[in-house]
Amino acid sequence: MSDTLHAAFVEQAVKNPDAPAVYSDAGVLTYDELNERSRALAERLVADGAGPGVPVGICVERTPDLVVGILAILRTGACYLPLDPNYPSERLAFMVRDSGTRMLLTTPASRAGCPAGPTVVVLGETVTTEPGERPVPVVPDDTAYIIYTSGSTGRPKGVALHHPGCVAMLAEMDRLFEGRDLSGVSAASSVCFDMSVMEIFAALCRGGAVVLVESAVHLPDSRYADRITHLNVVPSVMNSLLDAGSLPPNVRTVVFGGEPLRRKLVDRAYRETGADRVYNAYGPTEGTVFCSVELVPEDESDEPTIGPPSPGVRAYVLDENLRQLPAGVSGELYIGGVGLAHGYVNRPRTTAERFVPDPFLDGERMYRTGDVVAFTEDGALRFGGRADHQVKLRGFRIELEEVEARLTGCPEVREAAAAVRGGRLIGYVVPEGDARERVWSDAALQSAITGRLSTQLPDHMVPATVVFLAALPLAPGGKLDRSALPEPPAPASSGGPMAAPSTATEIALAEIWGELLDLEPAGIDVHAAFYDLGGDSLLLIRLARLMTRRFDRRVRVPDLFSFRDISSLAGWLDDDSGAAREAVTSARLRAGTRRAALRGRAAPSGR
Known part of the structure; x- marks a missing residue:
């Protein structure tokens, strides 16, 4: 196995130059074409200042240019900062500013929405260099990419992941899947979601093809849906795909992640698809995509676990005093090993709080996940929920405090809370001043609040609806009682004449x-x-x-x-x-x- 995230791709390009590497509705690239385009672009980026230790933003729509750009950035020795063009401009600008990114790669189609400040390199402009890439040394611990996640302080935080962790993740994919399983990997996750790393590189490092799709729900519209053999999907999305009868016909392996998986859906996946293997995967962004994976057998009654720790991953189930708990007893999951992130970009205090010394291995660190789990007798982990106010919704990690901070930042809002009810993110608001007198009949206020949040937060973090309250429910100690937040009103009309x-x-x-x-x-x-x-x-x-x-x-x-x-x-x-x-x-x-x-x-x- 190669020592960087991208090196195995270069090896495959030499072996299989004419094989298809990327399928998308915008075009198809062979390995040779992808190799040469990313090599030439890397030369240009180096000339413009890219190199080891330099974060380079990439804000590109879901075309082959996205894969070209990511590979080019990595080939310079720099790390890439993924910027989804569909994200609010305010959030993109924050990510660029917070990470210290001074160079940004984009296309003519996405350039208008890019944050101001960094040097902009536009993909598609003529790039010609002589063959023969200048070698760029990558120190084993160099950062490969930065992923921003929701933050409990109201600000997203960047997680810096390094090449050794990525290489270990790819080795795990190599252990789990055959080459034919990865001959067509659906790449439907946003580049701001760490699953995208696996979707792109698991295929390219094994000679398979990446099938770029706008999102999993758009799979039926893809020109190349029949090329997909491997699907990574969130359970709630899979239910939607199965309900619509729109799963690609040649899927061999399905990997679930991002949400708790139930046996009922596993049985349905085996029954209603051509998949012969279904997996349940677990891993926070801080652990480089996956920390554990279980092959979920067919025709069993037990609910799926999240599997045993992957090779190279240390997993501890600890109590509040960091004492290990026996099998069957729930506690908080701590993880360590080669996949552990460097920490949070420019957040030394938060890094120190979440990445703590490993008391069982001198000189090592472990990450406090906030997830409640228990070991089974055979060494697998059974997921039991969260120990804090973080939630997972359709695979996206959301800190409720960040949503609440944005709600409270609205001028019409005095206090706010957020919760998930019935699979939807709900905002609870105590209005401010004059707004308090008119909310009961003014639906425009709700639109104004959610509309403002849509300019600040990704779509998955904007509440589906806002419930107005006279006061937030409090526990006896004076803290917010989330369990007492009411169910949102039943779906209704606008309230006026039909x-x-x-x-x-x-x-x-x-x-x-x-x-x-x-x-x-x-x-x-x-x-x-x-x-x-x-x-x-x-x-x-x-x-x-x-x-x-x-x-x-x-x-x-x-x-x-x-x-x-x-x-x-x-x-x-x-x-x-x-x-x-x-x-x-x-x-x-x-x-x-x-x-x-x-x-x-x-x-x-x-x-």
């Missing part, structure tokens, strides 16, 4: 909404928000896909945060004037919706 779909566009939209929400189209109020009628972020992705197909116009999830009901969506779709669309967006979401307006203005020609 306004049925009337125009051709409204009727077409109501038919799509009715299909997704199991409602009669004629009975849908055109002023009721999608979330308020029972929608969630998974259905929102399907809604964007169905609208794109029905109206022959690219619709993205951020557009659906800008135009939340059928009335505003129909007005946006019917209006061909970019300026008018911007005015509609600004009016509906008020001063806090700069990003939403930009998304609406760019939608006709965007991704």
